[in-house]
Amino acid sequence: MxxxxxxxxxxxxxxxxxxxxxxxxxxxxxxxxALEGSGFLPPIVEHHRHRIxxxxxxxxxxxxxxxxxxxxxxxxxxxxxxxxxxEVPADIPKDTTLLDLQGNKITEIKDxxxxxxxxxxxxILVNNKIVRIHARALVPLVSLQRLHLSRNNLLEVPTSLPxxxxxxxxxxxxxxxxxxxxxxxxxxxYALEMGDNPLENKGxxxxxxxxxxxxxxxxxxxxxxxxxxxxxxxxxxxxxLDGNKITTVNDGDLKGLAHLSKLGLGHNAITAVANGSLxxxxxxxxxxxxxxxxxxxxxxxxxxxxxxxxFLHNNDISALDAEAFCxxxxxxxxxxxxxxxxxxxxxxxxxxPPSIYRCTAxxxxxxxGNLRK
Amino acid sequence: MxxxxxxxxxxxxxxxxxxxxxxxxxxxxxxxxALEGSGFLPPIVEHHRHRIxxxxxxxxxxxxxxxxxxxxxxxxxxxxxxxxxxEVPADIPKDTTLLDLQGNKITEIKDxxxxxxxxxxxxILVNNKIVRIHARALVPLVSLQRLHLSRNNLLEVPTSLPxxxxxxxxxxxxxxxxxxxxxxxxxxxYALEMGDNPLENKGxxxxxxxxxxxxxxxxxxxxxxxxxxxxxxxxxxxxxLDGNKITTVNDGDLKGLAHLSKLGLGHNAITAVANGSLxxxxxxxxxxxxxxxxxxxxxxxxxxxxxxxxFLHNNDISALDAEAFCxxxxxxxxxxxxxxxxxxxxxxxxxxPPSIYRCTAxxxxxxxGNLRK
Numbered sequence: 001m002x003x004x005x006x007x008x009x010x011x012x013x014x015x016x017x018x019x020x021x022x023x024x025x026x027x028x029x030x031x032x033x034a035l036e037g038s039g040f041l042p043p044i045v046e047h048h049r050h051r052i053x054x055x056x057x058x059x060x061x062x063x064x065x066x067x068x069x070x071x072x073x074x075x076x077x078x079x080x081x082x083x084x085x086x087e088v089p090a091d092i093p094k095d096t097t098l099l100d101l102q103g104n105k106i107t108e109i110k111d112x113x114x115x116x117x118x119x120x121x122x123x124i125l126v127n128n129k130i131v132r133i134h135a136r137a138l139v140p141l142v143s144l145q146r147l148h149l150s151r152n153n154l155l156e157v158p159t160s161l162p163x164x165x166x167x168x169x170x171x172x173x174x175x176x177x178x179x180x181x182x183x184x185x186x187x188x189x190y191a192l193e194m195g196d197n198p199l200e201n202k203g204x205x206x207x208x209x210x211x212x213x214x215x216x217x218x219x220x221x222x223x224x225x226x227x228x229x230x231x232x233x234x235x236x237x238x239x240x241l242d243g244n245k246i247t248t249v250n251d252g253d254l255k256g257l258a259h260l261s262k263l264g265l266g267h268n269a270i271t272a273v274a275n276g277s278l279x280x281x282x283x284x285x286x287x288x289x290x291x292x293x294x295x296x297x298x299x300x301x302x303x304x305x306x307x308x309x310x311f312l313h314n315n316d317i318s319a320l321d322a323e324a325f326c327x328x329x330x331x332x333x334x335x336x337x338x339x340x341x342x343x344x345x346x347x348x349x350x351x352x353p354p355s356i357y358r359c360t361a362x363x364x365x366x367x368x369g370n371l372r373k
Numbered sequence: 374m375x376x377x378x379x380x381x382x383x384x385x386x387x388x389x390x391x392x393x394x395x396x397x398x399x400x401x402x403x404x405x406x407a408l409e410g411s412g413f414l415p416p417i418v419e420h421h422r423h424r425i426x427x428x429x430x431x432x433x434x435x436x437x438x439x440x441x442x443x444x445x446x447x448x449x450x451x452x453x454x455x456x457x458x459x460e461v462p463a464d465i466p467k468d469t470t471l472l473d474l475q476g477n478k479i480t481e482i483k484d485x486x487x488x489x490x491x492x493x494x495x496x497i498l499v500n501n502k503i504v505r506i507h508a509r510a511l512v513p514l515v516s517l518q519r520l521h522l523s524r525n526n527l528l529e530v531p532t533s534l535p536x537x538x539x540x541x542x543x544x545x546x547x548x549x550x551x552x553x554x555x556x557x558x559x560x561x562x563y564a565l566e567m568g569d570n571p572l573e574n575k576g577x578x579x580x581x582x583x584x585x586x587x588x589x590x591x592x593x594x595x596x597x598x599x600x601x602x603x604x605x606x607x608x609x610x611x612x613x614l615d616g617n618k619i620t621t622v623n624d625g626d627l628k629g630l631a632h633l634s635k636l637g638l639g640h641n642a643i644t645a646v647a648n649g650s651l652x653x654x655x656x657x658x659x660x661x662x663x664x665x666x667x668x669x670x671x672x673x674x675x676x677x678x679x680x681x682x683x684f685l686h687n688n689d690i691s692a693l694d695a696e697a698f699c700x701x702x703x704x705x706x707x708x709x710x711x712x713x714x715x716x717x718x719x720x721x722x723x724x725x726p727p728s729i730y731r732c733t734a735x736x737x738x739x740x741x742g743n744l745r746k
Contacts, residue, residue: 150455171476193455
């Protein structure tokens with residue numbers, strides 16, 4: 001009932017001041033010095049200044065911009081975090097580009113929650129109690145680029161996501177399922193973060209990542225994966241799967257990932273990296289395999305041309321081959337390593353073949369067990 | 374040790390690409406369509422594109438921008454949320470303007486954590502476990518405008534805050550103390566959010582708000598306040614104190630707050646609003662006194678010229694004076710009410726003097742108990 005009141009109140013309250021011409025996305029979150037003069041005035045000041053400096057005239061009701069009670073509304077930015085809201089406020093200005101609703105008590109996103117917010121680019125819903133997003137709720141958000149849904153109670157990746165999405169964050173929900181169609185059509189998605197969910201491999205339906213032609217960053221850390229998911233988009237440059245239950249890296253797991261630059265597989269239960277499995281990602285620069293159960297250095301490393309950093313600390317590696325990190329015959333030109341970590345393995349400095357230092361940018365780049373703090 | 378490695382690695386890894394001329398703050402968070410062409414490419418793409426489209430040459434190591442592992446680094450934006458970090462990464466590009474570290478496990482901000490980040494404007498540390506911020510840690514942040522520290526374990530408002538701050542959010546910490554000097558010198562502070570802390574009136578030291586000449590928005594909701602804090606800055610336009618233990622609004626509490634437009638005092642234990650107490654805030658437009666223990670409509674309301682909305686639902690009001698909301702002799706020109714809520718009070722529609730409808734913008738603006746759902 002309060003909501004209906006507020007709606008009435010603000011509908012009567014007056015329209016927003018006219019906006020300048022569209023200037024891209026750049027005036028979100030913070031202010032343009034050139035526009036505000038001082039560089040310190042936040043967007044909200046613009047609206048309040050009128051009220052503050054000019055006492056309301058006797059006859060006319062002072063015009064007040066549309067803004068939900070307790071929120072701070074600036075130029076196209078609506079900040080409603082930590083207000084104890086149980087639902088999305090109804091009276092959000094239609095030209096809003098950034099809506100921050102984090103830290104509230106929202107349990108459900110209803111079908112008309114974002115009605116008319118065609119200009120919304122960033123929607124922050126982190127730290128609510130969202131279980132359900134109505135299938136039509138996000139449809140009006142035709143300009144949405146960043147959707148932050150971390151720390152909620154979602155059970156699966158929402159469907160009907162706007163095709164304009166560039167970044168989707170779903171960290172710390174209760175997601176067990178990535179429906180085959182949930183991410184379909186997200187041709188602009190660049191970063192996908194799904195860490196800290198009880199997601200198993202079987203929960204990722206076939207073809208779930210199929211349309212993600214621009215995906216560069218994917219992170220499914222601290223989940224329940226037992227192997228590297230199948231069907232990863234071929235353009236990814238970063239794959240972060242640390243903190244799962246992965247036991248082996250299989251031949252074919254990284255096949256075709258020619259752009260993969262950073263691979264995070266630390267804190268798993270990996271006992272073996274199959275020969276040939278890393279070669280599918282021939283441009284790897286940084287490999288994290290620390291805190292696993294490896295007994296040997298993965299053989300593929302010597303064949304990767306651009307690997308600069310390999311983290312193998314806290315494994316069970318007890319011996320090093322002379323060619324463990326690079327070939328000694330000089331046939332393959334390799335980038336020198338700036339970091340190889342081996343501490344936390346049953347290995348001593350006298351076990352290291354001198355030839356290994358030929359692969360490093362300096363002797364200090366190799367960190368062994370005896371330096372472990 | 375991993376940190377030292379990474380530092381070395383990236384120091385060697387190459388410098389950042391040169392930036393264009395300073396263009397204000399506008400390219401944070403999202404992208405300028407004009408700059409990127411498509412409007413969909415996020416800042417991070419700019420760095421990756423080089424790597425993706427041009428395979429690394431045989432002889433040169435591909436240059437990689439400085440970026441902590443697992444973070445996404447775009448043009449002056451460093452996104453390191455939800456990575457399980459236990460401290461602030463060391464290898465943050467010096468030209469970073471937005472640093473997002475939310476959802477990590479940081480317990481302490483050390484003295485050199487933000488060394489050299491002179492351009493940082495937005496620092497998001499929400500959802501960590503920060504107990505202590507070293508007195509010198511924030512000193513390098515000479516450009517910092519927004520500091521988000523909500524959902525941490527801080528025991529008091531940090532001292533040595535940058536004087537450039539515009540917004541400070543401290544929601545949901547364990548703050549019991551606002552030291553007299555903590556906010557001193559924050560002449561640009563516009564919004565202060567300290568809700569959901571165990572803060573009592575005695576924890577706010579004398580003069581704590583003294584220097585806040587530009588403060589417009591203050592929120593200390595869901596705290597342990599027993600009265601309206603003393604010494605509020607005279608320019609505030611919004612005061613939100615809902616969900617406290619306030620028992621009375623005393624004469625003088627709002628004295629001199631000539632710019633106060635919105636007052637939130639819902640969900641307290643208010644039994645009385647002293648005559649004259651609201652008149653100190655003569656430009657009040659919206660007053661929330663719902664969910665209290667009022668037995669009468671505060672007498673001052675009739676004298677406030679610009680009040681458009683008064684929320685009095687869920688109180689113990691049993692009778693209405695003919696002049697409860699405006700004078701009937703017409704001497705004072707008042708803005709008509711668009712919302713008066715009275716449901717949840719022991720009052721019936723036949724108890725409402727017809728003259729009250731003279732104050733409202735329409736009969737529907739008055740909501741009584743019989744309409745309560």
